[in-house]
Amino acid sequence: MGNVLVFVEERDGEIAPTSREALGAARTFAAGVGCQVEAIVLRAEAAPRPIEAPGADVLLCVTHPTLANICPEAALAVVESVVRQREPAAIVFTYDAVGLDLASGLAMRADRPLLSHVIGFAVQAGQIEARSQAYGGKAIVESRAAFPVVLTLMPGAFKEAAGRAAPEIVELEPPERLDRLRTEFVAETRQDTSGFDLTVAEKVVCIGRGAADESTLALARGLAATLGAEIAGSRPIVDKGWLPKERQVGKSGRKIKPKLYLALGVSGAPEHLEGMSGAELIVAVNTDPSAPIFGVAHYGATVDLGAFAIALGAALKAGA
C-alpha cells in the first residue's frame, strides 16, 4: 500500500489555504488506511527553510528553474514523475485552475480513476467511496473507485490538519521533461487593489443569473443605495459585461465576509459560495427553492427578485 500524496501550492512562501485543507483530508485518508501523508512541493531554487505544511509526514521537494512560476505542463511532468517513483494509493489536488489541469491530466495519462469535486469520503480495503458535488451543487454523486485513485477536493469541505512535528524532507530529481517543455510562463498579474475594494464593504447586494435584464440590475442598484450597500455580481453577470470584474464575487473574483450579503437571483454554484459563505448574515432571494444558495443562507425568500427589490426598498424607506 502506497502513501497519500498531496500537491501543495505555495504562494509567496506560504502554502495556499486550500492546500492546507487537502493535507487535512489526506490525514483522514492516511488514518483510514494506515499510511503516511507526502506533500509535493515545487521549487525554483533550494529554499532557506522548509515551508509549513501541517499534516505532512514527508515533504517531497522538486527543484528546477522552470518551477519558479505557474506552468501546468511543468507541474504535470513533476507530478507524473513523483507518482511513478512513490506509487501512492491516492493523489490529492484541490479544485482550482492548477488542480483541474493536473488531476485530469494525471488520471488520463496514468490511467487511474479520478473523483472530482469531492466533499467527503470513506476509505476501506483498497478502495474509496466519495461524495462529489454535481450539477452546480444541486446534486450529490456517490462513487466508488479502486486505489490508486486521483481526487480533487472542493474548497471548504475539509478541515485543515493540526500541526505536526517537522516532516522528513526528501529531495527528488526533476524529470527530464522539464528541459523540453512546450509551454512557457510569461507573466502574472495580481488583481488591482488600488481602486474599488469590495472586500471592505459591510453590506453587499449581489445580483445573479436570475436577473432577466439590466432593468433588474437597476432595481438592485437602487436597493443597494437605500441599504448603504455595495452592488456586486456573480460570474454570469460580469461575463455579460453588466458589472466590472472588481465587483465579481466567487472563486475567480473577490472573497468577501460582509456583515450582510443579500443575494438576488444567485443560484449558489460552488464557485460562488467559495467567495461569500463566510458572510455574517446571508439572505437569498430566488424563485427556485432548490437553489444551492439556500443551503448557506440564513434567510431566504422564493419570490421574484425584481418585485422583492422594490418591496424591500419601499419597506425600508417607509420606516425611515
Next chain:
Amino acid sequence: MNVLVALRLVPDVSGEIEITEDEKDIDREWLDLRLNEFDDYALEEAILLKERGDAKVTAIAIAGDGVERMLQSALARGADEAVKIAWEGDAPPSSRTAARLFAAGARDLSADLVLTGVLSSEETYGQLAPFVAAALDWPCVSSVNEVRVRAGVCEVVQELSGGATATIRMATPAVAGMQTASRPVRYVSGSKLREAAGRNIPTLQLSVEAADERAERLRVSLPDSSQRANLLPSDVNAAAAALRQILTEHGLWKA
C-alpha cells in the same frame, strides 16, 4: 491556425431537479438540453480569433439528440465548419471515451488548437480539456479567459484564485479549457439561425477504443435540506417587511 471547438449539450438544471427512482441519475425526462455554458465561451473565443484573422473555426460534437441543431447554431454564430462524430452506443460515451473521440477528431481535422469549456456540470470523473490533451500528448491550460495567437504561437490568460491571472505561451498543437471569453457571448439573430438550420452537418467516422469511467456510480441524491435557510413569507410585501425587521434586529438597518 485550425481551431477546433469541442461542444457538449448538458441538461438545463436552472430549475428544480429530481432524482430517478433507482437513484443512479438525475431525472432527465423533463429537462431541456442546452449548450454547456463554458463551451459557449470557447466558441465565442474561437470566433473572436477568426475575426482577427487568426483562425479557421470548426465546431465539433459527438452525435446525439439535439446535436445537429447545436452545431447549426455554431455555424450561425460564425464557425466556418461544423462536424459531428458518429456515436452508435446506447448510452452517451464515458468521459474518457468522449475525450478519445475528440482527440481522434483533432488529429483527423489537423487541429492546431482545441478549445472547450473548462467544466461541465456532469464531469464527476474528469475534465474534458486535460483529458483530450493527455490523449494527444499535447500541452493544456485550463481556466482560460483569453486566447491570443501570434505567428503560430498561442498565448492564453489563465484565471487564478482571487482575481490574479497568469499569461502562458503554448507552442501548438495545444488544448485550452475556457472559463470565459474575452468578450460577452454575441447575440445571433433569428434570421441567421433560420438560415443555418438548413445546413448539412457532415459526420466523422472515427475508431477509438472505448474506456470506462474507472469508477462506479453508486447513488445520486439531492443535497441535505435540513440546513436550509429560514424561509420568509411567500407574499413579497410580507417577506420584505420581515426582512426589514431582521435587518433592524441585527443592527444592519436603523429605522
